[in-house]
Amino acid sequence: MIKRELYMKRIRPFIGSDLVKVMTGIRRCGKSVMLELIKDELKASGVDSSQFISINFEDMRYTYLQTAQALHDEITKLASSIDGKVYLFFDEIQEVTDWEKCINSLRITLDCDVYITGSNAKLLSGELATYLGGRYVEFIIYPFSFAEFLELYHLTAPDESISSCFQKYLVSGGMPYLSNLRYAEEPSIQYLTDLFNSVQLKDIVKRNKVRDVDLLERITAYIMSNIGTPFSASSLVKFLKNEKRSVSADTILNYLKYCCDAYLFYQVKRQDLQGKQLLSSNEKYYIADHGIREAVFGGNMRDINLILENIIYMELLRRGYTVTVGKEGNKEVDFVCDKRGERLYIQVTYLLASPETIQREFGVYDNIRDNFPKYVVSLDEFDMSRNGIKHRNIRDFLLEDSWA
Known part of the structure; x- marks a missing residue:
């Protein structure tokens, strides 16, 4: 079990506070491990493990606790035999009906520290805003970065x-x-x-009562084949029409939202860098884990340029950046990245194999006159930095602590 310090340093300041700590992300991305890491921190600070109450709601043994009242009664009973503060760990809390009411009541009636995980972005919408508004902090957990992968893979292949x-x-x-x-x-x-x-069935079909599963499968296959490629719902309508499927743009947008709510895909909007406004058409989508794409769709090495983009995009999210695609005249910057006033521009390509490619990738910055860092990242081994634009090998770039 690796320490996942990128997340722990964000969570650590809130450990022991009365705010509910919420960890969300795609199924099996490591949220349960984060709960274990938090328990380790608490034990290291002197908290006895007898003060912990842990429930994973995907475990059939706890099916009887999947209503707010049943869970509240059980926790209240268990907590009555614990001296001091109670530490509550609830995994996949979305399986509990009206869980927000239970958590809010426990927070009020018990001396407790609450940690919950869930696999849906809508976990923190709707009624929760009423019951826990201003009383929770959210941390999105992502699959392993290259640095984390490297740490574990070297245990299998140390040389x-x-x-x-x-x-x-x-x-x-x-x-x-x-x-x-x-x-x-x-x-x-x-x-x-x-x-x-499992994500498709439990977190998309079942949760959203999707009836046309065949249509959903066609849409997810289309998105996976076009990762990082701008497209509109109307273009997908035309594509499906060619496959003898008649569907409205609204239905497609709903299905895409269901996929994003389940953290399978991430939508990236386009930004006009001159007008400083978001554009409403031709968004890009990236997949939470490119390994899933290889397993289900295949072709990661064939589509390596798209996969490199996907890897960089997910790394930007891990590091806390808000990301858009930048449009400058008829040119596009792959990623415009903002974090608390800090901005980066990143252009991703496979190889700078010709003068034309070099001009295209570095030339997107010609009319961007600000002094924020501008990068071109590729698999090239030689540094081709020029005109104040930094070139980095993508492996080195992913392993750097800071890009500012």
Whole structure:
């Protein structure tokens, strides 16, 4: 179990506070491990494990607790026998009906410290805003970064170079459980395929009462094949019409939202860098874990330019950036990244293999006159920085502590 310090340093200041700590993210991305890491921190600070109450609501043994009243009664009973503060850990809390009411009541009636996880972005919408408004902090947990993958993969293959480890990362992705399979190809593909099916069934179809599963499957396949490629709902309507499926743009947008709510895909809007406004059409979508794409759709090495973009985009989210696609005249910057007044521009390509490619990738910055850092990242081994624009090898870039 690796320490995932990127997340722990954000969570640590809130440990012991009366705010509810909420960890969300795609199924199996490591949220349960985060709960264990928090328990380790508490025990190291002198808290006795007898003060912990932990429930994973995907465990059939706790099915009888999947209503707010039943859970409230059980926790109140268990807490009555604990001296001092009670530490509550609830995994996949969305399985509990009206869980918000239960958590709010426990927070009021008990001396407790609450940690919950869930696999849906809508966990923190609707009634929760009423019951816990201003009394929670959210942390989105993502699959392993390349640095985290490297740490675990080296336990399996200690003599592998960083370059060959990155080759493995390109096809395996960062879902934590793969380390238990020692990253063996066939078991990894089977696991990731089953994970994708579970997300699709439990977090998209079941939660949103999707009736047309065939349509959903066609849409997810289209998105995976076009990762990082701008498109509109109307273009997808035309594509599906060619496949003899008649569907409205509104239905497509709803299905895409369901996928994003389940943290399977992330939508990236386009921004006009001159007008400083968000554009309403032709968004891009990236997948939470590119290993899932390889297992379900295939072709990561064939589409390596798209996969490199996906990897950089997810790393930006891990590091807390808000990301848009930048439009400057007829040119586009892959990523415009903002974090508390700090801005970066990043252009991603496979290789700077010709003068035309070099001009295209560096030339997107010609009319951007501000002094924020501008990067071109690729798999090239030689530094081709020029005109104040920094060039980085993508492996080195992902392993750097800071890009400012």
